[in-house]
Structure formats: C-alpha cells, structure tokens
Amino acid sequence: MELRLYDTLSREKRTFVPLDAKEVRMYVCGPTVYDFAHIGNARPVIVFDVLFRLLRHLYGEAHVKYVRNITDVDDKINDRAARDFPGLPLNEAIRKVTEQTGRQFHADVDALGALRPSVEPRATEHIGEMREIIERLVAGGFAYAAEDHVLFSPQAMNAANSGLPRYGALSNRSLDEMVAGARVDVAPYKKGNTDFVLWKPSKPGEPSWPSPAGITAQGRPGWHVECSAMAWKHLGEHFDIHGGGIDLVFPHHENEVAQTCCAFHRERMANYWMHNGFLQVESEKMSKSLGNFVTIHELLADWPGEVLRLNMLKTHYRSPIDWTMKSLEESAKTLDDWYRVAADVVPGKPAPSVVEPLLDDLNTPLAIAALHGLRGSDVGALAGSLRLLGFLSESAAQWEGRKQQASGVDAKEVERLISERTAARARKDFAESDRIRDLLAAMGVAIKDSKEGTTWEVAR
RNA sequence: GGCCACGUGGCGGAGUGGUUACGCGCCGGUCUGCAAAACCGUUUACUCGGGUUCGAGUCCCGACGUGGCCUCCA
Numbered sequence: 320m321e322l323r324l325y326d327t328l329s330r331e332k333r334t335f336v337p338l339d340a341k342e343v344r345m346y347v348c349g350p351t352v353y354d355f356a357h358i359g360n361a362r363p364v365i366v367f368d369v370l371f372r373l374l375r376h377l378y379g380e381a382h383v384k385y386v387r388n389i390t391d392v393d394d395k396i397n398d399r400a401a402r403d404f405p406g407l408p409l410n411e412a413i414r415k416v417t418e419q420t421g422r423q424f425h426a427d428v429d430a431l432g433a434l435r436p437s438v439e440p441r442a443t444e445h446i447g448e449m450r451e452i453i454e455r456l457v458a459g460g461f462a463y464a465a466e467d468h469v470l471f472s473p474q475a476m477n478a479a480n481s482g483l484p485r486y487g488a489l490s491n492r493s494l495d496e497m498v499a500g501a502r503v504d505v506a507p508y509k510k511g512n513t514d515f516v517l518w519k520p521s522k523p524g525e526p527s528w529p530s531p532a533g534i535t536a537q538g539r540p541g542w543h544v545e546c547s548a549m550a551w552k553h554l555g556e557h558f559d560i561h562g563g564g565i566d567l568v569f570p571h572h573e574n575e576v577a578q579t580c581c582a583f584h585r586e587r588m589a590n591y592w593m594h595n596g597f598l599q600v601e602s603e604k605m606s607k608s609l610g611n612f613v614t615i616h617e618l619l620a621d622w623p624g625e626v627l628r629l630n631m632l633k634t635h636y637r638s639p640i641d642w643t644m645k646s647l648e649e650s651a652k653t654l655d656d657w658y659r660v661a662a663d664v665v666p667g668k669p670a671p672s673v674v675e676p677l678l679d680d681l682n683t684p685l686a687i688a689a690l691h692g693l694r695g696s697d698v699g700a701l702a703g704s705l706r707l708l709g710f711l712s713e714s715a716a717q718w719e720g721r722k723q724q725a726s727g728v729d730a731k732e733v734e735r736l737i738s739e740r741t742a743a744r745a746r747k748d749f750a751e752s753d754r755i756r757d758l759l760a761a762m763g764v765a766i767k768d769s770k771e772g773t774t775w776e777v778a779r
Numbered sequence: 780g781g782c783c784a785c786g787u788g789g790c791g792g793a794g795u796g797g798u799u800a801c802g803c804g805c806c807g808g809u810c811u812g813c814a815a816a817a818c819c820g821u822u823u824a825c826u827c828g829g830g831u832u833c834g835a836g837u838c839c840c841g842a843c844g845u846g847g848c849c850u851c852c853a
Contacts, residue, residue, distance in 0.1 A: 348853080359853050393851075491782060492849075516851095542851045564853030565784085571851075596784080597847060604846080633792070633802085639785065639846065646791060649803050676793090684793050688801035749812055756814085767816045774816090 322377060322678045324560070325637065327568060327592040328489050332680050335591065337559050343374050343383045344558035346550045346589070348567055349439070351390040352420035353399045355614040356427055358627070358642055359564075359598045359605060365628055366595045366636040366681070367562050368433040368709060373677050376669070376707060386553045387436040388546060389424075391417040391443050392526055392539055409524040427615040430624035432709040440549040442540070443526070448548035449540045450531040453517050455582040457532045462517055464532040465508040469518040471574070474498075474511050476581055483580050489592060490569035515574055516541035543574035550588075551579065561589035565596055565637075595636045601643050613642070623721060625710050626651045632683040632708070651779055655718075657690070657705060660698055662715040667699030669707040683708075719776060726763055726777040733764050737773050740766075 322335040337343040347367045350356055367385075374383045396416055397409065404412035429435075453469050456462035461479070462471045473486040473494055487494050497513050520538045521527035527537035540548075550558065556579065563572065572592065579588040600611045618627055630650040634640040670693055676685035686708070693701040705711045713721075723730060736755050743751040756766055765778040 350853085351851085357853085361853085363853055390851095395851080490848080493781090496781065497849080566848065566853060569782095569848060595853070597853080599846080602845095606852090635793080637784085638792090641791090643791085645803090649791070653802070682793075684791095685801085688793065691801055744812080747812075753813080760815095765815070768811070768814090769817075770810095776816095 322373070323680055324591050324593060325680045326590075327594050330491075333591070335559075337378070338557065338590065340378055341382050343378050343560075344554040345371065345374070345383070345385050345560040345562065346546070346554055346558060347385070347387045347436075347561070348546060348563035348571070349387040349389050350420075350424055351393050351395060352417045352424060353393065353395040354420060355616050356424050357605065358600070358613045358615060358618060361427070361431060361615050361627065362598055362631055362636075362640070363562060363564050363595050364428050364433050365431055365631045367593075368431075369632065369677070369683065370560070370562070370593075370681060371434060371436070372707060372709060373674075373681070376674070384438070384554065385436040386438045386440065386550065388549045389417075389421060389439055389441045390542070390545060391421070391441050392545070393542065397525055410526060413526060423616065427619065430619050431615070432625055432628050432712055434709075438553050440553060442545040442549065445545070445548045445552055446528045446540065448552045449518075449544050450529075452544060452548055452551065452578060452582045453531040456517065456578065459581060459584075461577075461581040462532075463510065464534055465510070467520040467530070467534050467536045467538060468508055468516055469530075469532045469534070470509055470514040471517050471577060471581075472511055473513050473515075473577060476577055479581075482584060482586055484576060484586060486577050487573065489576055490573045492569065492573075515543065515570065517544045517578070543571055544578055546571070547575050547578040547582070547588075550575075551583075556583040556585055557587055558589055560591045560593060562593040562595070565594040568592075568594055596639045598640045598642055600641075602641055621725075622647060622651060623654070623718070625712065626654055628709060629654055629687075633687060635684055636681055648779065654710070655779075657694070657701070657710070658715050658718040660694065661702040661705060662711050662713070662718060664698050664702050666702035666706055666711075667697070669704040670697065670700040673700075673704040673707070722777045722779070728762060728764060728777055733759065733762070733775055737766070737775060741773060 323332045324335050325332045345367070347363060350360060371383065371385045396413055400409060400412035400416045404415055407415070453462065456471060457464065457469065461475050462469055476483060476486045477494055487497070494513065498511070518530060518532070518534070518538050518540055520536050525539070527539055530536060530538040550561070561572070576588045580586065599605065600613055603611055605611055605613065615627070626647060630642070630647050631640070633646070633650065670689065672689040672692060673686045676682040676689065690701060690704060693704060702711060736759055740752045740755040743755065759766060759775070760778075763778050764775050767774045767776070
C-alpha cells in the first residue's frame with residue numbers, strides 16, 4: 320500500500336512520491352527560542368515525528384533527512400534577554416536566553432519520545448545563505464532596498480508570471496484583496512502595502528550582520544527568509560515535505576514559497592505542504608491572559624512524556640484538539656495497560672492494521688484503535704507497532720518505578736504494611752486488613768490481590 | 780467583512796453511499812471475606828432544515844453553533 324498525504328496547496332490527499340527515494344527530504348518549522356515551549360508547540364513536534372518514523376520505516380533509516388530549525392534571532396528573544404538579564408550586554412544576554420531555552424526545548428521533546436531531526440540548523444549560522452537569497456531576489460527585481468530595509472514585493476512576483484507560483488496560492492488568498500484590505504499604517508518606505516521585510520536594520524547593541532543589497536548599515540534578517548535559507552542549505556531548492564502549524568500558512572509559509580521560488584526561479588518549493596490543526600485547553604483558547612497557558616515542562620512534572628504523546632495522537636493531526644485533564648488520565652490508563660502487557664515482550668513487526676491507517680494521511684486514531692485490537696490477539700505485534708509510533712521506550716518496571724518515584728511513596732513501608740495485611744487476612748482479622756488497605760489508599764497506593772499474592776502500584 | 784476548518788452515543792474519537800469502529804465511563808457477570816485489579820459480556824450517536832439516491836453520518840444547498848487565519852501565536 321502506498322503513502323498518501325494531504326497537501327495544503329492542492330487541497331487534496333495525494334500519493335506520496337519522493338523526489339529521490341534515497342533521500343526523502345522534510346522541513347518543519349521549529350521553535351523561536353525565547354521561552355518555554357507550550358503544549359501547542361508540542362503538536363507539530365509529535366505529529367511530524369510520527370511522519371519521520373513512518374518515512375524511515377518505508378524508505379530506510381538512512382534515507383530520510385528531517386530538518387527542523389531553531390530560530391535564534393528575533394525581537395521576542397531580544398525583549399526577553401533585556402528583561403531577564405538587564406545587567407549583561409545585550410548580545411551576551413541573548414546568548415544566555417537562546418542557550419537556556421534551546422536546552423529546555425530539547426529536554427522537552429526528548430521526553431515526548433521525539434527523535435532528534437537529522438539536522439537542527441540555527442538561523443544565526445545561516446546569515447550567509449539569507450544574504451545570498453536576498454541578493455538574488457533584488458537582482459531578479461522581486462525585492463528592493465529602502466531606508467536600510469530590504470523588502471519583498473508580492474506584486475512584482477505575480478507580475479513576473481513566468482514559471483513561478485502565484486503569491487497567495489498556498490493560503491488561498493488573492494493579492495488584490497490583500498492590497499485592498501491592508502492596514503492603513505503601512506511603513507512609509509514600503510512601495511506596496513503587502514511588501515514584507517527580508518532584512519531590517521539592527522538597533523545599537525542588537526545582533527547585527529553586514530547587510531545585503533548595498534546597504535552600509537548593519538542589520539538582521541526577517542523571520543520568513545530564515546526558513547527559506549535553512550531549507551535551501553540543507554534540503555536544496557526543491558524538496559518533498561514542508562510542515563508546520565496551520566497558523567503558519569499565512570504569512571510565513573506563503574512568504575517562504577515566494578522567496579525560494581523567486582530566488583531560484585522554480586515553480587515549487589516543497590511538493591507537499593502539511594499543517595497540523597490548532598489546540599485548545601479545556602475548551603478555551605490557550606493564552607497568557609486567560610491563565611491557561613500550559614508548558615510542556617509543567618505537564619512533564621505530572622505525566623510521562625509518552626502520555627502526552629498518546630494524548631496528542633488520539634486526534635487526527637489536522638483536526639482541532641481539545642487538551643483536557645480527563646483525556647490525559649484516559650491516555651495514562653491506556654499506557655499503563657500497554658506497558659503491563661507489551662513492554663517486556665519481544666517486539667514483532669509492526670502490524671499492517673496499524674501501518675495502513677498511518678499510510679492514509681497519518682490516521683493515528685485509527686491506528687490506535689488497531690492497537691487495542693492487537694492487545695487481545697498479538698502482543699508481539701502490539702509491542703512492535705507501539706515502538707514504530709514512538710512508545711515503549713522503557714521497561715515495564717521502569718515505567719512503574721517512575722510513577723512510584725514521582726509520587727514519593729516509600730516502597731519499604733508499603734511492603735511492610737502489605738505483609739501485615741496479609742497476616743491479618745490469614746487469621747481472618749478483616750477489620751485490621753481493611754484498615755491497612757484504607758491506610759495504603761490514603762498514601763496513594765492501590766492494592767491488587769491475586770492468587771499469586773498481593774502486588775501494589777501507585778494510583779494515579 | 781474576506782478565506783478556511785469543524786459539529787458523531789455520558790466523554791474522547793474513527794468512518795468520503797449499503798454489514799459491530801475503537802477506547803474510557805456506566806451497567807451486568809466471573810473472581811474476592813468484602814472490595815479493588817484482572818477477565819468476560821452489554822448499552823447509547825451521527826447539530827437543524829431541505830435536496831440527490833433504491834439507499835446518506837458519508838454527496839449537494841441553506842441555517843445555526845464553535846474555532847482558525849487575515850498583526851513575526853504551532
């Protein structure tokens with residue numbers, strides 16, 4: 320069976336045919352490292368990790384190249400640096416912010432069971448490529464310098480009309496309407512009100528680099544051109560898959576396409592544009608003002624990363640998802656069960672009943688339903704399938720031990736109470752045995768009696 | 780205002796014309812000193828109004844509701 324993926328540009332599911340089966344190439348927009356990543360940021364990380372794993376399964380581990388960038392030059396970073404480290408020179412403070420945040424991001428996504436991408440380029444290490452693209456755009460008449468800025472003109476792009484995509488095609492907008500509907504307060508140096516920034520001057524003390532397009536003042540890149548440059552450097556002018564959150568379709572991805580296609584005179588940048596849907600928290604939009612801003616870091620204090628991962632994959636990646644505590648509890652329960660029955664068995668090959676839904680535009684909910692089916696029929700295939708999806712990274716004992724550790728329960732004390740209870744039961748002193756059971760329950764310990772004896776675990 | 784998603788049983792969530800989704804919960808049973816856990820079994824649905832069709836949750840039109848983008852928020 321073949322892989323089919325939904326492409327935002329053509330607005331249909333299409334059979335996936337890689338440009339080069341020896342090197343399948345995927346780019347996903349990564350974080351801007353200025354603060355803890357929130358649970359919404361985790362969605363593309365997890366979704367495209369599943370796709371990465373699936374592609375490796377299909378084409379071989381050595382034949383998939385996954386690039387996810389780190390944006391480490393940005394206004395928000397500058398603001399954060401100035402606020403958090405007022406005593407330091409700005410550039411030093413910025414380095415602290417990006418290093419700390421980058422480290423935290425890696426810790427978070429590792430815990431979510433996401434494989435590291437093949438390459439994680441940093442924007443600040445690709446300024447040369449950005450300047451190159453900008454120079455090409457200026458030379459081609461698609462961009463111009465004005466007051467130390469370089470601006471891209473979508474109108475020039477659509478006027479060229481020769482082997483280029485139409486600006487607006489990806490986000491399904493007409494440039495004319497955008498011109499008409501644009502805000503009034505357009506910067507005076509812009510020729511057209513839809514022109515966007517490729518390069519801008521740096522304020523004193525901010526990170527800065529020599530400017531392109533004959534500008535003498537030092538400057539820094541705009542956001543959109545960073546991704547064009549990093550994708551070009553690591554994947555070439557034309558590659559297979561470009562992914563990100565649906566909110567990035569416009570303007571970010573629309574502008575990326577414009578920059579890359581105009582710089583290299585191409586009709587396409589990526590053959591498949593994939594976008595994950597939005598996430599709400601307890602039926603509300605996540606925002607700092609509502610106070611429901613949930614970071615991955617905070618959630619990881621209460622839940623194993625795989626619980627967050629499963630919770631995310633229970634919904635199809637293009638559908639909206641409502642992130643709730645109830646749903647997390649359910650996911651935790653499911654994983655407890657899978658760990659119990661499958662973590663320590665020899666994994667078999669991933670089952671077709673699991674792989675086939677994945678081949679149909681990453682239908683993870685249907686794949687998960689198939690896992691429930693395997694649970695009763697073939698635990699070897701269950702184990703293999705779970706591993707394909709990035710689960711079962713530890714043993715059953717480690718899984719249980721982690722819960723125990725997080726709860727702070729004293730295992731020795733529990734064992735002592737259980738043997739007391741066993742003795743009480745043996746002499747039919749049920750009042751005493753029930754008292755001990757209640758005591759353990761109050762400690763957060765759940766008892767399980769069976770013919771082989773009594774076991775226990777930390778109740779969640 | 781423009782563009783675009785989504786609306787399935789108590790809850791989550793698949794299903795692009797025709798047989799049980801699946802999971803959690805509830806309920807019943809087995810087990811148990813009683814429970815819990817485990818195992819077995821069972822129940823409930825397709826926002827509303829039209830239309831197409833032998834047949835629609837599934838296609839078309841409309842309404843209502845929710846959400847997203849149109850400001851460098853995934």
